[in-house]
Structures are given as structure tokens and as C-alpha cells.
Amino acid sequence: MQASTARQNLVTATLLAPSALWLFIFLVLPFVAIVVFSLGERAPEGGYQAAFTLAQYANLPARATAFWNTMILAPVGAFACLVVAYPVAYYLAMRASQRWRLVLLALIVIPFWTSLLMRTYAWMYILGGRGIPALLSLVGIEDVRLINTPGAVLLGIVYGYLPLMILPIYVSLERLDKRLLEASSDLGATPLSTFVGVTLRLSLPGVTTGFSLVMILLLGEYLIPTLLGGGKVFFIGNALVDLFLQSRNWPFGSAIAVTLVLVSVAVLAIAGRVSNRLAGSRQVDLI
Template sequence: MPLKPQTRHKLVTALLLGPAGLWLFFFLVLPFIAILVFSVGKRGPVGGYAPAFTFEQFANLGTRAAAFVNTLELAPVGAFSCLLVAYPVAYYLAVKVNPQRRLLLLSLVVAPFWTSLLMRTYAWMYLLGGRGIPHLLELVGIENVRLINTPGAVLLGIVYGYLPLMIMPIYVSLEKLDRKLLEASYDLGAKPIGTFFRVTLPLSLPGVMTGFALVTILLLGEYLIPQLLGGGKVFFIGNALVDLFLQSRNWPFGSAIAVTLVAVVVVILTIAMRLTWRIAGTRKVDLV
């Protein structure tokens, strides 16, 4: 008996989504359930996890307040700094560059991703260290300049490491911009600066929100850049998780912090999606 078209459509959809659904279930849902179970347990006598049901670990989150404060401060600041650098670059690529050269320049934007973030961060460690930029400044009479192991060094590493992730969503929004709208604005007497703030920027805000949310969410779990460029003095939540799971072996407390971090990410993602929908005037805008 042949299947009805509606049934066939549902079957094909299930077959297409099945592999991805199973992948997400085993590698995302199940690990999160395990972390959630650990978060209400207790630390074992020699570390690790001991079965229990207590919210003691969540009550102790205040002991890692510095990590939360640093992360919640530097993550948005880093994302905003990326935005300030990324928007002019994306605008230039989408509006000003000849289409024949655009592909080459886009390749240069993503070229840093072809090299390990670890190697690129080590390169910044040398540049910001005693034999790098501070040494050059000493040669011209500017002494005792400390760049490494500071919040500024971490912020610089964040902008460098995550800049392509901010450029691409903004570029996509600007590249889809109808040039006739810009021409209409000029014909109606608007100056270039007015056209930008009244036409270009509002229409590109979905891409801006996408890039900002994407970079902020990734920065909330960042570990490598604060560890290497901050020298352990700029402590992120990611650094706290590494310390609790690998050194202190306090899995329940680390799990409680991880669950809290996931909750913060969900809140940020929800707010960003709502703002994006409101700005775009539709619910068909993909955030990531």
C-alpha cells in the first residue's frame, strides 16, 4: 500500500534529521545530563564525584565570583571591541570592494583560522613580552611598559582571535543589502552619513546581533587566551573549570559552575534572538 504524501514527507524528514538528532543526543544532551547530575552531588574523599542530592555547590558559587565578574565584563567588552573593528572591514568588503577582489580579501579574513589558536596566541605572548613591543619602546626611551599578563593583553588576544567570526555575519547582512535603497536615500537628499545611520546600519543589525552573540557566547567559555596572555591574573570561568576538574578534582562544584554558565549562555542567546527578530521584523532570521 503506497504511503500518503504527508506520511512520506514526515518519513523523509525523520530520516534526514535522524543522524544529526542522534549525534546531538549522545554528544550534547547526555553529557549535559551527566554534568547536571554531578552538580547536585558531593566531592568524593579523594576527589571526583560522590552520589548525593544537594544544592550546596550552587550556594558556593560566590567563591568564584572573580571568575564570573571577569568573564561577564571582558566577554561583552571583547565582543564590542571586535564589532568596532569588524564593521568597517565588513562594510568595505561588501560595499566598496570590486567583486573580482572580494573573494581574495575574504580568504585573507579567514586565513588566521588556518593556523592553530595556540600558535597565534604564543606569537602574541612574544610580541607583548619583554623582548617584543616593550623592548622596542625602551629603544626610543619609553621604559617600564608592561603589556603581557594584563586585561589589555587578554582583550587584544580576544579581538585578534575572534575577529573573523564577527566579520562574516556582518558581511553577509551587508552583502544582501539592496543597493537601490542607498540610491533612493541619496536621491531624497540624504548625505552619506545619514544614509549609513538610517538605512545601512538598521538593515545590517541582524548580522551585527548574530556576530555579537556568537562571539560573546564563545568568550564565556574561553580558557586559552586568559591563561596565556593573562598569565593566570585574569581569571575566566573557563580557567575555573579547568582548575576544578583537573587540579582540585572537585567535579560537583565544577559542574555547578558549568550549569550556571550554560544558563547564562541561554539567557544571552534568547535576548539576542528576540532583539534580532524585533530588528528584522520577522521570525525567520537565523542567529547562528
């Protein structure tokens, strides 16, 4: 019995070894390097100079604007995606026929076939002076500014990340046992009570999965604030690009990157705790 268990453990370890080695080389080691850089100093010519100091972390308030913009616009953008995505996912899972469901899902996924850069450039034209503002000026509404504003950034976020919010919620709703809805109705619950007490509650794992996924990606977002914010709406990703590629302050940039990773881990931990508390131990996977 012990020999069989040892053999199974050896087979499991052999199968996991390639992926574990991959993660160690391309995830753990780079993060360790960033932590080491964050404890160093900026060299006179730029880059990294060996040292052991927490001065870079003490200097984090110098980039407070980027942090505040990210901490405000990232959750607001994720919540906006949720508000738009839930009705869409609900219709796909609960109302759409099987024939049309696959077509609608394909239409949701198709935007991923095009580069986010190209899609964001399209929004730059739509929100720019030759787009919606030009149409508004034809009806007498002048001096409307849409581009280079937080609203433009939020719109780009919702457009770019909406499919990532829809799919986990759809999977959660699609797996929901419809007999629970019938039982709730038979027991005299109103449609609203059934939705809140059964549908919404049992789909919370999908909600938290989608919200966490979008939120974490937004914490490091760079492209959308750069193009639709016009350099006036800075995210942490913009600060990292500036520190590593322009001012070449690698230790300070590494300290910000480590802080960003810690915030992402905190988001995952909070989302997992909330999901387990409100909806039990149900898990939602995309596969």
C-alpha cells in the first residue's frame, strides 16, 4: 500500500515538475529580483545600485496621484463592467435559446480577435474632435470634450474588459439548477425575491471571479489611460513605464511594482473571503 502511494506521489511530482519549474523561472525569480531592486538605490547614471534601504517605499507618496487614480478608477471601472455584464450574462444563460446562445457568445468573444490597441484607437476617433463632439456641434451643442478625461478612460475600460466579466458570470448562471427557481416560485416567493435569494446568491462566485479578474488587470493597466486619458489620467502602469524606461529609477519602480503585487493579492484574498461567506464554497471555473 505504501509502495503504491509512493509511486502515485512520484508520478504526480513528475507531471507537475515542468509547470512548477516554469513558474519558478518566469514568476518567482523575476519577483525576487524586483524585491531586491526595490531595496536598492538608483545609480548615478540610472538603473540599479546595490544597497539595503527602505527609502524607496518611504517615497511611495511621491506617486500618490497614480495610486489614487488607480485605486479609484480601477474598482469603479470593474463595477461598471459588472453592471453592464450581469444583465447580458443573465439573458444568455437564462433567456436565450440554445441556437442563439452560441452566436451571442461568439459576438462577445470576437472583439478579442482584434488588438486592444486598434480598438482603443477607434475610441480615440469616436471621442475626439471629429467624432461625437462634431456630431453634437451640428445640433448646436458646442465645446463638448470627451477625450482625455476620466470618463473616456472608464468607457475604454468597460469596452475593453467587458467580455472578461461576462464569461465567469455566464458560467455561474448556466450551471445554476433551474429547479431551485421553480421551488422558490412554488413556495410563494416573488420574482424579485427569487432573483435576490437564489439567482444572485448562487451566481456570486462568478461575480467575484469576474470582478477580481478585471480589477487585477486594471491595477496594471497602461494602454487605455495613455491613449484615452491623454497623459492627464495616470495609472500605476503609467508610473512604472515612466520610472523604468524614462527616468530609469529602477529601485523606485520596483517598490511600486511590489506594492502593486501586494494590492493584487489583497484583492484576491478579499474576493475569495467574500465569495465563500456569501455563497458558500461553490467555485466557478472557465473550463
